[in-house]
Amino acid sequence: MEMLIYLAKANLYLILFYCCYWLFFRQHTFFQWNRIYLLGSIGASFLLPLIVFYTPVEVAEQSTEMMQQVAANAVTPAAPEEQVSWSQILFWVYVSGCMFMLAKLLRSFQKLFVLVKNGERIQLEAYTLIFLDYKQAKKTNSGSFSFFKWLVVNQADYENNPDTILRHEHVHIRQWHSLDILLIEILKVLFWANPVVWFYKRSLQTLHEYLADMEAANRDTYAHFLVSYALNVPGQVLTNHFSNASLLKNRIKMIYKNRTSKWLLSKYLLILPITVTAVFLTAAREYIPQPRTASPAILTDHAMIKGRISDKNGKPIPGAIVIVKNKTQGAATDKDGNFELENVAAGASLVVSHIQFKSKEVAVTKGKSTYAIVIEPDDTVLKGPTITATPNKPEPAAPKAAAPNGKPANKxxxxxxxxxxxxxxxxxxxxxxxxxxxxxxxxxxxxxxxxxxxxxxxxxxxxxxxxxxxxxxxxxxxxxxxxxxxxxxxxxxxxxxxxxxxxxxxxxxxxxxxxxKGDKRQGFQLPKTTGFTNAFQVAKVEVEDLFSSSLAYFEPKTFKPSVDPPKAQYRYQADSSSYRFMNYQSSNHPAFAMSLQTTGKYKYQKQQLKKDN
CATH class of the missing domain: 3.30.2420.10 (TonB)
Structure with missing residues (x-):
């Protein structure tokens, strides 16, 4: 039950924090601040329900009315029957939902790993480039996307839009946007019944796209490109994919939106009084027992008494009444015949009674706290019909968004x-x-x-x-x-x-x-090779242009595919008439790739890979 209460409070906090985001912050251009707010509110939703306020209270003495013996009809309390409560039903429904969502998440991971495994890898310093040819992309219905250090690009995007897409996806990788998505997917496993978790995911994905769109060189050109690219582009549930048609309108609006005044950063302070108020309304309250004050002389002669009531055969007797003689202090035994009495004075007497047994008086000895009391049946009680009593258990029990009202933007x-x-x-x-x-x-x-x-x-x-x-x-x-x-x-x-x-x-x-061309910093000499008819200078690209091409042709003669240094690697293409020869170097040197064709002229194609630092 306590776990269900905790989860309910965590869900309420998630709803509260997201409503604040929706009302006050979502239209701002503080994209990084909004991302921090959403992630921080998730952590706060887990921590705030743990707050407990402690209140000291004075313990009152227990009073128990003695049951009188009934000669004709005897009433014997019976142990409650085992019943399935609503809390247990809710718990198992919740667990079943968690198991289903976990299986769905693991299935998504499996699809992603298969996709990455089947693609052609190019290891770069900042990430691993995964290349999918037309057949693989069509089979998996996959567009270009990124997930942590993997950047997956299909052949169509590679041939048509490599610079824009790869620059965009590299922002997702550099800013660890996949970590946010993974956190939300785990959150969906735990809070699958709360629809606001889906809103959290959509808002974070939108912020990720806004942050990546800010890196565009020319917003007009980039906006036109988004519109032309947006149709028929699939996406993975776990990944940051380049195009999402449902977000297209908002992305273009944000590209052209004037930047929010920095004065409006103060609106984030509104969350403090809202959070404090929510904590006071929902925090648990625990009462600390405080015994009534008494003189030290009396306290030293008082102690807690524990005991067990049984018959002569050792069978426990539930429902027996144990009281302190000439006092209103007392207790009833549980189903195992056990009882407890606090603050019992040494020298006092305990009176044990039960409707089917003879009463018995036991003296409290100083220094002794545990008593095993045996009582005998009362033969004077009439053997009438027995009524079994089962105790009844009780059943377990926004303003509109305000427009920014900051100061006018500086002229x-x-x-x-x-x-x-x-x-x-x-x-x-x-x-x-x-x-x-x-x-x-x-x-x-x-x-x-x-x-x-x-x-x-x-x-x-x-x-x-x-x-x-x-x-x-x-x-x-x-x-x-x-x-x-x-x-x-x-x-x-x-x-x-x-x-x-x-x-x-x-x-x-x-x-x-x-x-x-006269600046040596702009290029490097092609490493020595064998079988080439000529050599040429290759441009070195480090930052902006992720991929570029330079072509040179060689006469049809024996081509010895070796480059020294470094050691070469071969990749066999699906087309039997061509081979791809690739050479990957460290980040201090450019890398290049060659493709060989067995008919016509040999074509040498250099594709410069980005040095990202």
């Missing part, structure tokens, strides 16, 4: 007395761009160069926000520009009337292909 200026400035000035910013620019491999391959115009806001503290591409070039140059701006140190904010203010800045970042 952003474009003109001021003193404009924002990069630390060290214009020359320092140019040096920063030169030192940190990594020319994207797609641009190198396509011989693309140009100027990207980036607009952003410098807030009052010098932080850079709302980074936006005004004029882009494509081929990874836009994403590289956003990365460079987001990685800048804090600027000196603009000044108006002696006060810092938010200002919009626009800068141009020029990408020079000739300079990039």
């Amino acid at each position: 952003t200026f474009t003109v001021a007395e003193q404009k924002p400035e990069f630390p060290g000035g214009q020359a320092a910013m140019i040096e920063y761009l030169k030192s940190n620019t990594k020319y994207p491999a797609p641009a190198l391959k396509a011989n693309v160069e140009g100027t990207v115009i980036v607009r952003f806001t410098v807030d009052k503290e010098g932080g850079l926000q709302n980074v936006l591409i005004v004029k882009g070039v494509g081929f990874g140059l836009d994403g590289e520009s956003v990365r460079l701006v987001k990685g800048m140190p804090k600027w000196k904010p603009g000044i108006q009337n002696g006060e810092p203010l938010e200002m919009t800045q626009t800068i141009e970042i020029k990408f020079d292909l000739a300079a990039a």
Whole structure:
């Protein structure tokens, strides 16, 4: 019964905390704070029911009325019959539901492990890439998703949208979103009857998508991509999958939503008085017995008396009355004939009586606390009919969401007395761009160069926000520009009337292909091989572009598939006319993959893998 009460209180706390989230916080753009709140409220729902308030109370003396002997009809209390209570029925229904949900969870794990086992693995520093070909993806009805350190991508996504999808899923991996989902799945096993647990899971999954969407380089391009990708994409129950059509509308709304004022962070303090009030209303109360005060002289002569009442054959006698002579203090024996009396004075007498036995008086000896008392049948009691008495057991016993009322958002200026400035000035910013620019491999391959115009806001503290591409070039140059701006140190904010203010800045970042090809940091020489007709320089991609391709062709002659260093690995493809040759290196060196075709020209395809740090 105590366990059922605990579970009921935990469910009530889950409902209370989620209602607070729904009313006060869900429309905010504090995605990380909302995630912390939901996870913290789950832990609090388990801990708060354990709070107990202790209240001291004075113990009253027990009083027992003596039963009188009845000559004609005798009443004998009988042991209660074993009956199944409602609490037992509820307990087994709850356990059955838990077993069903646990089996369902284990089944989901089994499907996931089979999917990962059958896929082709590429071990990277930050995660393991699992590649599913068309046949595997169709058989398992699986889209691209992530689960802890596994990033599963199907062949269709790999060929059409690798950069966006893998960057998105890598955010889930880096921020441990799968741990949240696993926690909720375990919670569903324990609290399967509480529908609010499903709401918790949906809200956390929504927050995960918001957090990953924030990493997009260009929100307009990304929003169009979400719409085009959202149809007919399946998902796994345990995983963070890229597209969820049911969340699409909210995700796009949040991409374009203005960021919530930081003043509204104070709304999270509302949960404190609500929680304290709930604790006082639901906390258990335990009463600590406090004996009545008495003089030390009396207390030293009083003790607790225990005993057992039986007949001459040693059979226990339930329902016998034991009282202290000339007192109202007494007790009745249980089904085993046992009784207890507290605070009995030495020298007092115990009177034992039962309607079918002779009364007996026993003196209390100082220092003796246990008594075995034998009473004899009373032959004067008439042998009339016996009435069996079975004691009856009693049966076991929102305001509407308020709109944010914080202060108006700070006005952003474009003109001021003193404009924002990069630390060290214009020359320092140019040096920063030169030192940190990594020319994207797609641009190198396509011989693309140009100027990207980036607009952003410098807030009052010098932080850079709302980074936006005004004029882009494509081929990874836009994403590289956003990365460079987001990685800048804090600027000196603009000044108006002696006060810092938010200002919009626009800068141009020029990408020079000739300079990039002459920079040794941008690539590496292909390791020595045998059987090649020529060698070429390969672009090194470390951050933004997760996958890029560079092609070179060789004349049809014997190709010796060996690379030194390091040791090579072979993977046999389903098509018997082609083989894939892969070489994986440590995080300090780029990795590459080659595919061989037995007819026509030999095609060497390099696919650069991300170094993630």
